[in-house]
Amino acid sequence: MHFVLFSAVLSAFTLSVSAAPVAKPTFAKDVARIVQKNCEGCHRTGQIGPFPLTNFQEVSAFGTEIKRVVSERRMPPWSAVPGHGEFKNERRLSADEIATITAWVDAGTPMGNAKDLPPAIQWSDDWAFGKPDLILKPAAAFELAPTGVDEYRCFVMPSGLDDVRYIQAMEVRPGNRKVVHHVRAFADTTGKAREMDGKDGQPGFDCSLNMTAAFKRIGIGGWAPGNVPAKNADDIGTFFPAKSDVVMEVHYHRNGLKESDQSTLGIWLHKNTPKHIQKSLIVANIGIRIPPGAARHEERGRAMVNKDILVTSILPHMHLLGTEMKVTATFPDGKVQDLVWAKPYDFNWQTSYRYKEMLRLPKGTRIDAVAYYNNSESNPRNPSNPLKEVRWGEGTTEEMLVAFVGYIDDPNPPAASTGAIAP
Numbered sequence: 001m002h003f004v005l006f007s008a009v010l011s012a013f014t015l016s017v018s019a020a021p022v023a024k025p026t027f028a029k030d031v032a033r034i035v036q037k038n039c040e041g042c043h044r045t046g047q048i049g050p051f052p053l054t055n056f057q058e059v060s061a062f063g064t065e066i067k068r069v070v071s072e073r074r075m076p077p078w079s080a081v082p083g084h085g086e087f088k089n090e091r092r093l094s095a096d097e098i099a100t101i102t103a104w105v106d107a108g109t110p111m112g113n114a115k116d117l118p119p120a121i122q123w124s125d126d127w128a129f130g131k132p133d134l135i136l137k138p139a140a141a142f143e144l145a146p147t148g149v150d151e152y153r154c155f156v157m158p159s160g161l162d163d164v165r166y167i168q169a170m171e172v173r174p175g176n177r178k179v180v181h182h183v184r185a186f187a188d189t190t191g192k193a194r195e196m197d198g199k200d201g202q203p204g205f206d207c208s209l210n211m212t213a214a215f216k217r218i219g220i221g222g223w224a225p226g227n228v229p230a231k232n233a234d235d236i237g238t239f240f241p242a243k244s245d246v247v248m249e250v251h252y253h254r255n256g257l258k259e260s261d262q263s264t265l266g267i268w269l270h271k272n273t274p275k276h277i278q279k280s281l282i283v284a285n286i287g288i289r290i291p292p293g294a295a296r297h298e299e300r301g302r303a304m305v306n307k308d309i310l311v312t313s314i315l316p317h318m319h320l321l322g323t324e325m326k327v328t329a330t331f332p333d334g335k336v337q338d339l340v341w342a343k344p345y346d347f348n349w350q351t352s353y354r355y356k357e358m359l360r361l362p363k364g365t366r367i368d369a370v371a372y373y374n375n376s377e378s379n380p381r382n383p384s385n386p387l388k389e390v391r392w393g394e395g396t397t398e399e400m401l402v403a404f405v406g407y408i409d410d411p412n413p414p415a416a417s418t419g420a421i422a423p
């Protein structure tokens with residue numbers, strides 16, 4: 001049943017057919033297919049990869065670097081340790097694929113016979129799932145000053161929808177990737193965000209001090225570096241209240257230059273009310289204290305599941321000191337199951353890990369997150385100099401311990417079922 005449910009959303013990134021390593025690999029016969037499937041999605045013009053890898057010249061020119069990054073498993077970027085949760089958006093080369101690339105580079109990157117080349121992929125730089133039902137963009141570009149603290153700016157865009165709707169997918173298109181750190185989208189039904197909009201002569205308003213109050217924050221989506229747009233299954237949707245304003249919160253990192261940004265949201269809506277509503281449960285610990293100099297400091301967060309749920313995804317979130325997070329579920333009968341083990345955690349590649357099959361967590365299950373932080377000089381990303389004790393906070397020099405657990409209510413909870421094994 002789940003195969004049918006999810007087959008429609010398998011993307012090029014997730015199809016991983018492992019072939020035995022080949023003796024004398026050539027680009028045309030062997031390597032081109034691996035690169036097309038696993039790299040081209042990001043390494044082509046206009047995408048986040050720093051150079052294109054779309055033909056023999058481009059790929060062979062980077063042979064040595066490619067061999068290194070695939071052997072170290074730095075590329076494709078993917079932090080979830082195999083065997084601790086099965087994910088449909090997995091980006092991982094098989095050991096055979098790595099062996100094929102290595103042998104090809106060691107042999108001097110031979111082209112082989114051009115007749116063996118796979119057909120070129122016709123990428124479209126259009127939206128991920130065809131034209132969105134809503135395309136929302138601030139009225140003008142926002143001008144970011146070169147220096148100062150990080151900026152949180154909220155842009156307000158009326159949805160124009162009179163009825164409650166359900167979101168199937170959202171694509172965030174950061175306008176200026178040099179300064180856009182992450183984006184969150186909310187629906188506000190109070191009209192308060194709209195009142196604050198544009199008061200200082202620029203589009204949107206400063207929402208750094210209004211993190212919790214000021215307007216209603218019904219989460220409807222977001223983006224962080226490395227996110228690839230994903231679509232809910234046909235019968236799962238995210239609640240989108242009637243007559244709401246969409247508030248797009250953009251967290252900007254300044255880079256010492258005057259930069260401008262106009263990020264855009266594309267939203268695909270379900271035609272009808274879907275059977276299941278996508279929700280989110282937060283496992284967090286706002287009391288974290290990470291001492292200066294600690295290279296492997298442990299913190300824990302915990303949450304109880306207070307109803308029967310099916311988990312769809314999990315997103316571990318820390319900042320620049322975070323090195324590892326393991327999330328487990330302890331069932332009411334004491335059995336423990338790993339939900340995800342992100343190691344090494346990489347702030348630049350925060351990923352919503354989407355389960356191949358939804359995980360049933362009965363009421364009374366406990367979710368534990370164990371996180372590790374490196375607040376020493378051995379962490380090249382440590383933003384604090386001199387080192388300092390780091391506590392919870394939104395800022396880049398502060399830390400977080402959060403696991404966002406996406407779920408739907410269990411439509412067939414064990415207590416109400418007839419004893420049949422549910423999906």
Ligand code: HEC
Nearest residue numbers: 038039041042043048049050062065066069075076077226
């Ligand atoms: C999800 C997007 C994505 C995918 C998929 C991806 N890359 Fe990358 N790649 C990036 C980005 C972004 C960078 C630059 C930042 C970084 O190193 O993380 C990068 C950097 C690189 C570098 C330079 C690393 C260095 O140390 O200078 C190489 C080489 C590379 N990628 C090869 C590959 C290969 C080969 C594949 C496929 C097997 C691949 N990438 C898949 C996004 C991607």
